[in-house]
Amino acid sequence: MNRQMEVLSVTKHFHPTKASFLAIKDVTFHVNEGQFICIVGPSGCGKSTLLKMIAGLEKPSSGEIRFEGNPVTSPHHKISMVFQSFALFPWRTVIENVEYGLELKKLHKKDRGKVARECLEIVGLSGYEKMYPKQLSGGMKQRVGIARALAVDPEVILMDEAFSAVDEFTAETLREEVSEIHMETKKTFILVTHNVAEAIELSDKIIVLSARPGSVKDIIDVELNRPRDKNHSGFIHIHKRLFSLLKEELESTIVRHKIKEIHEFHRLHNIE
């Protein structure tokens, strides 16, 4: 299998004010064509930043991200994205939202409509073309978001916490649908999440990031048959392993915070 996407010792600094802030530190992994990859890590570990860099929305401070061998410096036409809070344009109807990417590609109006209708069919929203986002539930909005990402026929779909803004039941259905879309279309998916079970349910490979600054703590291959059963011993085994990895990270951050607080307290009260 070829290495479609390569993340090569990527580091990201931010400079909000004077102090430089290290978000991502020396992250390296690769994604093969057609794989479903999850990036998990504790909140604030920079996993969304990492995804933005893959999308070409941010540039790495050092290191390189390569897509099909070429460095990604700006958004690539074969990479599209699904957003956490859906990010649908409220002034556009459902179908107009799905057509957005195609419009920018200057596709003919007729073809746009055809492609958009097909994509809405895939996500089960036929009949909702003329509605506005405000008329839809959260789950339906995210379906539109997925249809919009599919419409431009990408090779890679990036998902930033795509299931975390809807209720758990809706999220479960969405995950099943995305898994089906993945199996049918053979597109590559990269999902950022903090949900351990979600990662195991969906992915071929899980990149576990450490707490800030995010660096690769572990890479876990998930070789369970799909559709995946949460009660399967293999599932539970990986779940335990992932959970303890993340718990370690979380605890280390809490301890670090505590130590920082104690130092701060000492400094304020001039205690040596």
Place this chain on the structure above:
Amino acid sequence: MSAKNVPENFGPGRLRGLNSYIWVLPLIMFFFAWEATVRLGMLSQSKIPLFSKVVSAFLLGLTSESFVFFVFQSFINLTFGILLAVLAALPLALFAGLKVKFDSAFTPAIMLVGALPDLALLPILVMWIGPGNVAAVTMAAVCAFFPLFFTLREGTKSIPEEFFHVSTVFRSGKIDMLHKMIFPAILPNMISGLRISFDFVWEVVLAIELIASVSGIGTFINSSIGSGSLESAFAGIMAIGIIALSVDRIVLATLESRIRRWQG
């Protein structure tokens, strides 16, 4: 899944048929009360003319060339002023809303000038430009600029960051980003900005015309009061009212009904 159970007339604020003319009712009630109180002698006719007399003075005015010309002249001057203000405010507001550095550098200065009393600045403007319609248009533009600038800047600033990510990920160019994302997103602010500046320039129409030494409906009202013809003065006010109402109902309400379809 089917869309059958969603009502066709979905969303608030959609009035149909007779209901969309409901705003006429309070106006009729007001005019009736006016006519009645003056007729019954509760208000002196030397201070307020009968509503019916104002209407006939207005209708008479419509047949007089000068009255129609005055109304037309004021309308043209103020409307051009507002258009100029949009042309100036829109790019500046976009810059201020999108570029933090530009915003923190220039917005305080714009805010300061906006806080100065417009009516005190206008005579200085006339001193520079010289009296005439150009000065009147410029003054209307100055008055309309600030409400437009601030509402448009606010609108631009409140565009969610993810919308920019969506545009960028789907490889939108700068021009597409403007007309497919930013303009539709700030349309509601454009409408309220236009509404505020429109109200404001008509409020100061007399001042503008006096300072610029041009004739228009403002000066017409002023001179009618001077010559003791109250009916004509009120007829002039009525003309302004009708213009304001028509612009509101025809231009702004049409735009508003477009955004109401999608606004949450």
